Amino acid sequence: MILSTTTTIKFANKQKKEDLKLFISEYKRVCQFFINELWLLDKIPILIPKEITSKVQTWLSARAVQCAAKQSSGIVRGTKKKLSQRMFVYNKLIEGNYLRQACRLKKLIDKESISKPNLEQTQPELDIRFVKIDLENNTLFDGWLNLTCLGNKLKIKIPFKKSQHFNEMLSQGKIKTGIRISSKLITFMFDIPDVSLKESGETIGLDIGIKNVFTTSDNQK
Numbered sequence: 001m002i003l004s005t006t007t008t009i010k011f012a013n014k015q016k017k018e019d020l021k022l023f024i025s026e027y028k029r030v031c032q033f034f035i036n037e038l039w040l041l042d043k044i045p046i047l048i049p050k051e052i053t054s055k056v057q058t059w060l061s062a063r064a065v066q067c068a069a070k071q072s073s074g075i076v077r078g079t080k081k082k083l084s085q086r087m088f089v090y091n092k093l094i095e096g097n098y099l100r101q102a103c104r105l106k107k108l109i110d111k112e113s114i115s116k117p118n119l120e121q122t123q124p125e126l127d128i129r130f131v132k133i134d135l136e137n138n139t140l141f142d143g144w145l146n147l148t149c150l151g152n153k154l155k156i157k158i159p160f161k162k163s164q165h166f167n168e169m170l171s172q173g174k175i176k177t178g179i180r181i182s183s184k185l186i187t188f189m190f191d192i193p194d195v196s197l198k199e200s201g202e203t204i205g206l207d208i209g210i211k212n213v214f215t216t217s218d219n220q221k
Helices: 014-038 062-095 099-113 164-172
Strands: 002-008 131-134 143-147 156-160 174-181 185-191 206-208 214-216
Touching (some): 002 164
Antiparallel strands (some): 143 156
16 A cells, blocks of 8 residues: 655755745646646546647646646546536435435535636646655765756755654655655655455445445344
């Protein structure tokens, strides 16, 4: 399983912080461009075709543009999937004659069906093409995050210190090269081996419902 933890970028100097803010701002702008292009499509491709990616005007590298395009596709597909799931629940409420609940849900569906995803909380998701994590160094810091191939010859080297949670994750599994990053935090991912639960006792089935949260196969509600 994949678990995550965050560390602060407060140890970076002022210039590095400004460079990071500049990159994040441009990355989000490019993401918004792709979301605008994809929002009107009936079927959203996982990999955005070149006829769309070539339209954007940016100083980001081609790799960064591809990364933003893929992330934007995921955001749009996730948003549309959520709307589809809500419509499914709405129809079930109508079938069950739960009209008041259906009316409330329909108002939410109508409001969000015309609203494009909000990128305010979106963080760039960068993979091995951009990221190198150095945990072995002779400096005052526990590690360095090296960001390259961003575009415009921009390279950002950010020092960080491990938190207790970071060390716990590191002791349990392997750190992944992909990160999420904001102007204040770095989110590191860890691949942690699944711990199998001991199988004992009887097995029952659960039926998710509308009136009851769930009903078990031995008729408990």
